[in-house]
Amino acid sequence: MVKNAFLSIKNPDKWNLSTVLQELEYENLSGTHRSHLKLLRKLLKEVKTSGNAQQKQAANIILNNWDAECRRLTTPTSTPPPATTTTTNTTSNMEDRANSVESHDITFHVRDSTIMTGPVTIHMNDSSQEMQQGQSSSTVTSAQQTQEPQQQPSAEHDPCSQETWESANPHPKRLLQHFYPSNSYSLNNFIQSNTVIPNINMSEEYQFYRKKSIEGAQGRETLNDSRILSLSNIFLISSNERCVLSSMEDHKVIFKALKKTDRLKRVDLEFDNACKIITNIYNDDGDYVEMEKVLPKMKQLQDETYLTGVRVLSSMIDMVVQWNEDTVLKEEDLGRKTLDYFLHATFCRIKNTESSWNTYTLKPPSSSPNYQTFLPDFTLYNSKLSSVTNYEFTVVEIKAKASNKDESDMVRIGKELKICIDKLANAGVIDPVAVGIIIRGSRIQFFKMLLDGPGAYTMVELGNLNLPRSPSDTPLLPSLVERFCQLKDFAEESVAKLYEAHRKQRHSNKTHNNYQKQWLRPTCQTPIIQEMGSKKKRRRRS
Known part of the structure; x- marks a missing residue:
C-alpha cells in the first residue's frame, strides 16, 4: 500500500505535487x-474523503483543475522566458551576430511527404517520421493486402517464432533498465x-x-544516445549516427549546410607522397635512417597544417620501425599511443593551456x-585565469573493451562538452565553442x-575516420592531420576569446554582462538503473 503523503501533511499550503509525483516514481x-499520475489522482481522492476540512478543500480544488495540473507536470513548455534588460554592447553584439548569419539555397520537404514505389504506397506523417528513432511505425497500404490472407504457421513450426529469437541466457546488460525520472530533466522546451536554412525551421525541429x-x-x-542527449538540450547533428536529422528528407544536404568543413585546411600533396614513400621503405625492409631522409625534403614548406603532419610523421617513424616486435600493443593502447602523437603535435602546442x-x-x-x-581520458584546459574555476576546451573519450558504464561515450562526451x-x-565568452x-x-x-x-x-x-593499425596505414595520416588541425583552430579561438573576455572584465572592474548566459539550460542527470523484475536499483553516480 502506497503511503498517502497528502494526509501526513496537515497544512495544504505545504503540498507539492511535483515532490509527491517524484516519490511515486521512485517507488515504482x-x-x-x-x-503515476493516475495514482497521484487516486491519493487526492482519498484525501477528499478521509482528510480534514482544509485538506478536503485543497484536494477538491486540485481535482477540479486536474487537466491543467497534468499539463504542468507532463507537457514541455515552449514559452520564452521574460525579457531582461541588456547593455548597449550586448545589443550591438546581437546585431553583429545576426548580420553574420549565412544562408543556403536548399529546397526540400521535411514532413507530410508521399513516396510512390511500384504497387506500394507509403504515407508518412508526423508520427511515422519517428520510425527511425523507434518511437512509432509507418502505415503501408498495398494492393496485395486486399487478397485473402494466407494461413499463418503455428509457433511450433514457425522458424521465426518468438522462442527462436529469444536468448536462453541474455547478456546481463540487456537485463538492465535505464530510467530517467521527471526530476532528472527540465520541462522548459523553449528552444530558438x-x-x-531556407524552408526549414530548426527551432521547431x-x-x-x-x-x-x-x-x-x-x-x-528505451532511448538512443541522441534522444538522451536532447534531454540536456544537446542536439546531435551527424550523417552516421541517429540524430535530430534522421527523420528529415535530404538530411545529408542539411548536414552539409551546417559548415562541416568550416576551418578545414587541406594538407599539401607532398605529405601524401611522403607517407606512401615511408610505407614502401618499410615494405622493402628499410631502416630508420632511410625514413628520416624523407623528412628534410618535407620541412621546406612553411604551411602550418603541413608542418603538423611532419611532426606527427617524424614521431611515428620510431613506432613504424618497431611495429613487428614481440611486445604487441593492445587495441586500446595502440589507439592511445597513436592519438598521443596527434595531440602533442596540435592541441598541446596551444598557448595558455595545460593537458592531462x-x-x-x-x-x-x-x-x-x-x-x-x-x-575524461584526455582534457585540454586553462587554470591560470581563476583560482576557483578551470576552463576546458577539448575532451577525449576512449572506449575500452567490455566497458561497463551507466551512459555511453556519446552521451558522456556530449555532457562534457556542454x-x-x-x-x-x-566567463563572458560570446559564441563559445x-x-x-x-x-x-x-x-x-570528431565533434564540435x-x-x-x-x-x-x-x-x-x-568527421569519422580510421586510426592507423599497421605500417601500411600511413596513407591515413593526411586526413587525420586535417581534422586535428581543424579542431585545434576551434580550441585556439576559444582560448583567445576567453582571454579577451577576461581582459574586458578586468578593465571594467565589474562582471561582464553576457546575454548568452540566458541561453544556458540544466544538464539531465544520470539514469537510475534497475534489473528487470527486480526492485533493487543503483544510485546515481555523482
Missing part, C-alpha cells in the same frame, strides 16, 4: 508517467536556433524532437543544479559543440 520505476524524447522517457521507453591524461576531473559550474563530474560551453559562457573526440577501437570521431541559441546546444560530427 518501471511504471509509466501516466500510471539561430541557424538559417529541435522542440519537436525534444518533446518526443521527453514523452519516451515518461513512457519508460586520465587524471583530470571535469566539474560543472558551481551554479549548475546537476553536480555530475566526469573523468560543461565546457557553460563555463565559457559564464568546444571540441571533442571519441575513439572506438580503430574508429575515431556550439551554443546556437536559447536552449540549443548543437553538437556537430565533423
Whole structure:
C-alpha cells in the first residue's frame, strides 16, 4: 500500500505535487508517467474523503483543475522566458551576430511527404517520421493486402517464432533498465536556433524532437544516445549516427549546410607522397635512417597544417620501425599511443593551456543544479585565469573493451562538452565553442559543440575516420592531420576569446554582462538503473 503523503501533511499550503509525483516514481520505476499520475489522482481522492476540512478543500480544488495540473507536470513548455534588460554592447553584439548569419539555397520537404514505389504506397506523417528513432511505425497500404490472407504457421513450426529469437541466457546488460525520472530533466522546451536554412525551421525541429524524447522517457521507453542527449538540450547533428536529422528528407544536404568543413585546411600533396614513400621503405625492409631522409625534403614548406603532419610523421617513424616486435600493443593502447602523437603535435602546442591524461576531473559550474563530474581520458584546459574555476576546451573519450558504464561515450562526451560551453559562457565568452573526440577501437570521431541559441546546444560530427593499425596505414595520416588541425583552430579561438573576455572584465572592474548566459539550460542527470523484475536499483553516480 502506497503511503498517502497528502494526509501526513496537515497544512495544504505545504503540498507539492511535483515532490509527491517524484516519490511515486521512485517507488515504482518501471511504471509509466501516466500510471503515476493516475495514482497521484487516486491519493487526492482519498484525501477528499478521509482528510480534514482544509485538506478536503485543497484536494477538491486540485481535482477540479486536474487537466491543467497534468499539463504542468507532463507537457514541455515552449514559452520564452521574460525579457531582461541588456547593455548597449550586448545589443550591438546581437546585431553583429545576426548580420553574420549565412544562408543556403536548399529546397526540400521535411514532413507530410508521399513516396510512390511500384504497387506500394507509403504515407508518412508526423508520427511515422519517428520510425527511425523507434518511437512509432509507418502505415503501408498495398494492393496485395486486399487478397485473402494466407494461413499463418503455428509457433511450433514457425522458424521465426518468438522462442527462436529469444536468448536462453541474455547478456546481463540487456537485463538492465535505464530510467530517467521527471526530476532528472527540465520541462522548459523553449528552444530558438539561430541557424538559417531556407524552408526549414530548426527551432521547431529541435522542440519537436525534444518533446518526443521527453514523452519516451515518461513512457519508460528505451532511448538512443541522441534522444538522451536532447534531454540536456544537446542536439546531435551527424550523417552516421541517429540524430535530430534522421527523420528529415535530404538530411545529408542539411548536414552539409551546417559548415562541416568550416576551418578545414587541406594538407599539401607532398605529405601524401611522403607517407606512401615511408610505407614502401618499410615494405622493402628499410631502416630508420632511410625514413628520416624523407623528412628534410618535407620541412621546406612553411604551411602550418603541413608542418603538423611532419611532426606527427617524424614521431611515428620510431613506432613504424618497431611495429613487428614481440611486445604487441593492445587495441586500446595502440589507439592511445597513436592519438598521443596527434595531440602533442596540435592541441598541446596551444598557448595558455595545460593537458592531462586520465587524471583530470571535469566539474560543472558551481551554479549548475546537476553536480555530475566526469573523468575524461584526455582534457585540454586553462587554470591560470581563476583560482576557483578551470576552463576546458577539448575532451577525449576512449572506449575500452567490455566497458561497463551507466551512459555511453556519446552521451558522456556530449555532457562534457556542454560543461565546457557553460563555463565559457559564464566567463563572458560570446559564441563559445568546444571540441571533442571519441575513439572506438580503430574508429575515431570528431565533434564540435556550439551554443546556437536559447536552449540549443548543437553538437556537430565533423568527421569519422580510421586510426592507423599497421605500417601500411600511413596513407591515413593526411586526413587525420586535417581534422586535428581543424579542431585545434576551434580550441585556439576559444582560448583567445576567453582571454579577451577576461581582459574586458578586468578593465571594467565589474562582471561582464553576457546575454548568452540566458541561453544556458540544466544538464539531465544520470539514469537510475534497475534489473528487470527486480526492485533493487543503483544510485546515481555523482
